[in-house]
Structures are given as C-alpha cells and as structure tokens.
Amino acid sequence: MxxxxxxxxxxxxxxxxxxxxxxxxxxxxxxxxxxxxxxxxxxxxxxxxxxxxxxxxxxxxxxxxxxxxxxxxxxxxxxxxxxxxxxxxxxxxxxxxxxxxxxxRKPLPSVADVLAGARSVLVLEDIVDHTNVGAIFRSGAALGFDAVLLAPRCGDPLYRRAIKVGMGAVFTMPWTRLPDWYAALPALSEAGFTTVALTLADDSTPIESAVAGVDRLALVLGSEGHGLSPRWEQSADRRAIIPMREGIDSLNVAAASAVACYIAMHR
Amino acid sequence: MxxxxxxxxxxxxxxxxxxxxxxxxxxxxxxxxxxxxxxxxxxxxxxxxxxxxxxxxxxxxxxxxxxxxxxxxxxxxxxxxxxxxxxxxxxxxxxxxxxxxxxxRKPLPSVADVLAGARSVLVLEDIVDHTNVGAIFRSGAALGFDAVLLAPRCGDPLYRRAIKVGMGAVFTMPWTRLPDWYAALPALSEAGFTTVALTLADDSTPIESAVAGVDRLALVLGSEGHGLSPRWEQSADRRAIIPMREGIDSLNVAAASAVACYIAMHR
CATH class of the missing domain: 3.30.1330.30 (Ribosomal protein L30/S12)
Structure with a gap:
C-alpha cells in the first residue's frame, strides 16, 4: 500500500x-x-x-x-x-x-516481437507533435490496428501529452522503435507485409484500391510538415492518397490516419 | 500599399x-x-x-x-x-x-444563407478545444462538406489556434452560429435535412447505414468530454456510431469527424 x-x-x-x-x-x-x-x-x-x-x-x-x-x-x-x-x-x-x-518505462520489445501475429501495423516516420502521436495511437487501437512502429526520430508516445490525448492506448498497443531508418520499409516487405505509404505523390493511387485484398498491411505515415522522406516514399511497396475535394491541400496527419485506418479496417 | x-x-x-x-x-x-x-x-x-x-x-x-x-x-x-x-x-x-x-471580422450570415445550396453540413455542439474546431473545419472542407453550423457555446473558429490548425479552411467554408440551441436540430429537419447525431448511445446504428441514401445531410458532433447534450441526441432524426474494436471507448472528436465525413462523402 x-x-x-x-x-x-x-x-x-x-x-x-x-x-x-x-x-x-x-x-x-x-x-x-x-x-x-x-x-x-x-x-x-x-x-x-x-x-x-x-x-x-x-x-x-x-x-x-x-x-x-x-x-x-x-x-x-x-x-x-x-x-x-x-x-x-x-x-x-x-x-x-x-x-x-x-x-x-519498460525495455522496448524487438520489432519481431511487435510484428508477431499482427495483421495491420502503423509505421510512423517523423511525427513531431505529441498530440498527433497520441491521436494516431488512439485511432489505430479503435480502428483495428494491432501494433505501431516508430522511426528513430518520431515523437515519444510515452510523453505526457501523447498519453493523455491517446487515452492510454499506448499502454496496450504493442509498439517499438525501428533500429534502422534507411532499411525499415524493405525489411517490413521481407517480413511479409505490404507497405503502403500515405502521400500526395503524383503516382499515388486511391487508398481504397491500394489496400484492397492486402493481408498483412503496414500503413506508413510521414511528418506534419513535409510528409514522408523521399527514401521512405520510394522504398514503400505502394503509394496511396485519400481522395479529397479539388483545391484542398491535405488533411492533418491525425485526421488522415483515422480515415486511412478506417479504410484499412474494411479492406 | x-x-x-x-x-x-x-x-x-x-x-x-x-x-x-x-x-x-x-x-x-x-x-x-x-x-x-x-x-x-x-x-x-x-x-x-x-x-x-x-x-x-x-x-x-x-x-x-x-x-x-x-x-x-x-x-x-x-x-x-x-x-x-x-x-x-x-x-x-x-x-x-x-x-x-x-x-x-465580418458579420455572420444567416443560417438560411449558409444552408442555401448546401448538401452536406456539419453541426457542432460544444466543441471547446480550438485545435479540434480547426481540425474539423479542415477535414470537412477536404472531405466534401459544404457548410458548418455552430451551437451558441461552441469554440470560435476564428480564434488564432483554430485558424492555424484548420489551415484557413474557416475563411472559405460558409459557417455561422445557430441562434437557438434548443430548437436547432428540429429546425434543420424542417429545412429538409436529415440530422444524424454521432453518439455512443445504445440505439445508435452504424454510420454507414445511417447516412446511406440521404440527400441533404446534417452531421451532428458533440463536445470532447461528454459528447452531445441529451436534447440534441434525442432531437436528431438518427443516432449513429462509428463501429470500433471491442473494448475501446471512443475516437477523439477530430478523428471521429474525419472518419464520419469520409463515410458521408461516399454515401
């Protein structure tokens, strides 16, 4: 006591x-x-x-x-x-x-342990705002995702603000840091995941078709300001966009991740 | 100059x-x-x-x-x-x-002016966090909504933080304040809208079916903490929920609104 x-x-x-x-x-x-x-x-x-x-x-x-x-x-x-x-x-x-x-804190698990048994995984590159990190954990947990992987420079999901916004989703969702930024997405492909990067790139396809029929899915999200790095954008298996109304530049990353998780949950 | x-x-x-x-x-x-x-x-x-x-x-x-x-x-x-x-x-x-x-500031338009020609409208009850107000305007603009109506006590979309998070969506999206909180939703029904309240209420139906085939839609969102007031929940034409994984209490309101707008856009 x-x-x-x-x-x-x-x-x-x-x-x-x-x-x-x-x-x-x-x-x-x-x-x-x-x-x-x-x-x-x-x-x-x-x-x-x-x-x-x-x-x-x-x-x-x-x-x-x-x-x-x-x-x-x-x-x-x-x-x-x-x-x-x-x-x-x-x-x-x-x-x-x-x-x-x-x-x-507890020691972080290995990537292999986090991926074991997971069918839908979120992969966050450099999300810097702790509010967004927390919101993404919460949406992923609510909308059918099983685990989260973080690039080396992504914001800390155990930072107070992230925990609060995420309503503690970070306590129950398995997650860890990726040790190697450069090879992260090819390594996921080798592990049997289809990596789908959310991006505004010209060659992106609507996310509904990009995730259709995919079994093990890794949904890849970039930073608030500049989106994904060219390396991650190019090393993903597929590039996908959420179709938006003409003339609107984008959704914020927390909103985009919620919509993308919803679509992926219904794939 | x-x-x-x-x-x-x-x-x-x-x-x-x-x-x-x-x-x-x-x-x-x-x-x-x-x-x-x-x-x-x-x-x-x-x-x-x-x-x-x-x-x-x-x-x-x-x-x-x-x-x-x-x-x-x-x-x-x-x-x-x-x-x-x-x-x-x-x-x-x-x-x-x-x-x-x-x-x-400009004088706010009348509700009738804001609704003229609109097919999809967001109705916000008491969203108090300006970050959420801004994010909801941005998601609504990107995902096919035409206008926003605010309950008398909802946060100000022209507050600096709301404008910034919304990337200026509040400048182009028609919006105004509802003068009468109590009669707001019945008045929208009379004006030809189907009011669909997003809620965790027991009698709510999956939002996909609640909006299916609806022409003029008013999607109704409640506050961060306690959701919608009983009055608004009960005076809406339909109560709808975003289906979530077992054991998760809810999405935050900005994430929920993005998902709901996406679903409504594809109705």
Whole structure:
C-alpha cells in the first residue's frame, strides 16, 4: 500500500519527477535519462497501472486520494499529497483532474516481437507533435490496428501529452522503435507485409484500391510538415492518397490516419 | 500599399491587437469586443486576405516583409516591423513563421444563407478545444462538406489556434452560429435535412447505414468530454456510431469527424 506524504513546500526534492512539466526539452531529457514517464488524470493513471507499469511515485490533491484508492492499495510507491495551487507551482500548469503519477518505462520489445501475429501495423516516420502521436495511437487501437512502429526520430508516445490525448492506448498497443531508418520499409516487405505509404505523390493511387485484398498491411505515415522522406516514399511497396475535394491541400496527419485506418479496417 | 513602421519598443500602444496572445480568456474577450481576429504565419495571413478579409494591421520580422509583399501591396493597413525577440515580448510566444495579421471580422450570415445550396453540413455542439474546431473545419472542407453550423457555446473558429490548425479552411467554408440551441436540430429537419447525431448511445446504428441514401445531410458532433447534450441526441432524426474494436471507448472528436465525413462523402 502506498505511503501518503503530506507536502507543504513546493521545492521539496522528493517531487523531482514532477517538476517543470511544461518544459518539453527538459522533460524529454530527464524522462529518457531516468527511464520514467508521466501519466496525468485519474483514468490514465489507472490505465497505466492496470497495464502493468510500475509506479515510482504519485502526486495528487487530497480529494483524489479516495478515487485512486485501488491504485494506491496495489503499490508501495510513495504518494505525495499537496494542495492544488502548490501542485501547480511544482509542475508549471494546472493539473488536469488533480492527479499525476511517475512510472518506470519498460525495455522496448524487438520489432519481431511487435510484428508477431499482427495483421495491420502503423509505421510512423517523423511525427513531431505529441498530440498527433497520441491521436494516431488512439485511432489505430479503435480502428483495428494491432501494433505501431516508430522511426528513430518520431515523437515519444510515452510523453505526457501523447498519453493523455491517446487515452492510454499506448499502454496496450504493442509498439517499438525501428533500429534502422534507411532499411525499415524493405525489411517490413521481407517480413511479409505490404507497405503502403500515405502521400500526395503524383503516382499515388486511391487508398481504397491500394489496400484492397492486402493481408498483412503496414500503413506508413510521414511528418506534419513535409510528409514522408523521399527514401521512405520510394522504398514503400505502394503509394496511396485519400481522395479529397479539388483545391484542398491535405488533411492533418491525425485526421488522415483515422480515415486511412478506417479504410484499412474494411479492406 | 501598407505603410511600414519600424518598432523598437515592445510596449508601443499601436501593437495592442497583438498583445498577450497566449492568454486565451483575455483574447476571447478582446477579439469579440473589437471585432477582430488574428492570423498567424505567411500562408494563413495570405489566405485570409485572399478570402476578402480586411487587415487592421500586420506585425512581422524584417525577413517576412518581402515574402508577404503581395499582401502588403493590396492594403492600406499599417505594417509594424520588429525584431523576432521583440515580437515574442509583445505576443508572449515564438511567432510561427514570423508574421501575424489582425483582420476585421465580418458579420455572420444567416443560417438560411449558409444552408442555401448546401448538401452536406456539419453541426457542432460544444466543441471547446480550438485545435479540434480547426481540425474539423479542415477535414470537412477536404472531405466534401459544404457548410458548418455552430451551437451558441461552441469554440470560435476564428480564434488564432483554430485558424492555424484548420489551415484557413474557416475563411472559405460558409459557417455561422445557430441562434437557438434548443430548437436547432428540429429546425434543420424542417429545412429538409436529415440530422444524424454521432453518439455512443445504445440505439445508435452504424454510420454507414445511417447516412446511406440521404440527400441533404446534417452531421451532428458533440463536445470532447461528454459528447452531445441529451436534447440534441434525442432531437436528431438518427443516432449513429462509428463501429470500433471491442473494448475501446471512443475516437477523439477530430478523428471521429474525419472518419464520419469520409463515410458521408461516399454515401
């Protein structure tokens, strides 16, 4: 059972995991170095615990201690209890639904383990906005995808904002990093997947026909600004487009991925 | 032709339109009272001007003056030129792509004018996140929708963040506010539209069948947190759901709207 510690000083060193959460660069550095991630809000904290992640510590306002009683009962991690205005001084923002928890990351699985048994896989190149990363995990989970592979420079799906937008989909969807950017798509083809890159390239075909009849599908998505790299665009088995109204430049990547997942689910 | 004014003092009173852009509450108040909106980035500023909105003033770093020459040539509004670090002091954030412009709002059209000739209409109840409002406008424009109607408390599509995420779709897509929340959906039915509410309600049918064969369609979307109000859910002609994988609670509203627009476009 978690031990409750009442906190009156926002500078208390035991709160190190929760400090300056709005500083994205600092947090990226700190979280990868210390092997932790942050979950925010009662529902997402519970989902992380239920998915088997081990809490390092929790931070919450007094009124959330009862609501998260089941999570606190099941851990020996310390729980720091402090007033909401003090919590805001520590984290730098208004804490959504009053509860935060710091969890240990797990070692990432191998690509082969993630692909085993998967029929539909999302492959993200350099999606930089954590909101988009979270939204893509959530849409993929809801619309029939079994796993996610990330290029080396894609945004971290365990970053707080990605977890929150994804409603914890990243806890249950198998995912890992691709070790080799250059050979990533040919390696997937060799593993028996048809790689279909979503792009505005001239030789792209409507996605409905590009995925028709495909058994093992790897749907490949590029970054918000410039889309896929030429290497990934050219090394995919097929290039596909979502047919759009004349004169519109594109959908945003989260919307496009939701539509593409829906179409692929019905292939 | 715009007159260029070199600015050295971030407290210069002529910059009032551009002050404290990160303060959402202050901005909402200021922008509605003064009848203005803010466009950010070269592409979006140009799209606002091309759509016929009248600039009040512009603010940019020296290196953007050439790139926006066509916009500056076509207006008599003042253009304030200042170093990027001074611009950040005024606005409170790093200005994306170095250019901002303040435009006059136009009076909103009547609902009847917005509906005239429209076959597919989005109806948004209380979407509060401006990112979602912008994404929904963009998806609707790309995927065959002709107009958008907003409940009285829905987020402002001319808020800076909504414009940016929507890539200016709000400038070209006809839209207005519904004057009467309670009677909104029955009034649309009387006007010849079939109102289809996206919801997780027990009596909802798959959206593919709910929109099949519908001529004039009003697709109704609820807020991020709690979905549609009971009144709107019950006063819609049909309740529809996007079929999802077992155990997943829902898609986020921007993803759901993109998928629903795609399905409706192919009805």
């Amino acid at each position: 978690a031990e409750l510690h009442r906190i009156d000083d926002p500078a208390d060193p035991r709160l190190a995991d929760f400090r300056d959460l709005r500083d994205v660069e600092l947090r990226k550095h700190l979280e990868s170095e210390h092997g932790l991630f942050l979950a925010e809000g009662e529902k997402v904290v519970r989902r992380a615990a239920e998915a088997g992640f081990v809490p390092r510590s929790l931070l919450m306002a007094p009124r959330w201690v009862d609501g998260l009683g089941d999570v606190l009962d099941a851990t020996d991690a310390p729980c720091y209890v402090l007033a909401e205005d003090l919590a805001e001084q520590v984290t730098g923002f208004h804490v959504h639904r009053g509860a935060l928890a710091s969890f240990e | 715009a007159e260029l004014h070199r600015i050295d003092d971030p407290a210069d009173p002529r910059l009032a339109d551009f002050r404290d852009l990160r303060d959402v509450e202050l901005r909402k108040h200021l922008e509605s009272e003064h009848g203005l909106f803010l466009a950010e980035g070269e592409k979006v500023v140009r799209r606002a001007a091309e759509a016929g909105f009248v600039p009040r003033s512009l603010l940019m770093a020296p290196r953007w003056v050439d790139g926006l020459g066509d916009v500056l040539d076509a207006t008599d509004a003042p253009c304030y030129v200042l170093a990027e670090d001074l611009a950040e002091q005024v606005t409170g954030f790093h200005v994306h792509r170095g250019a901002l412009a303040s435009f006059e």
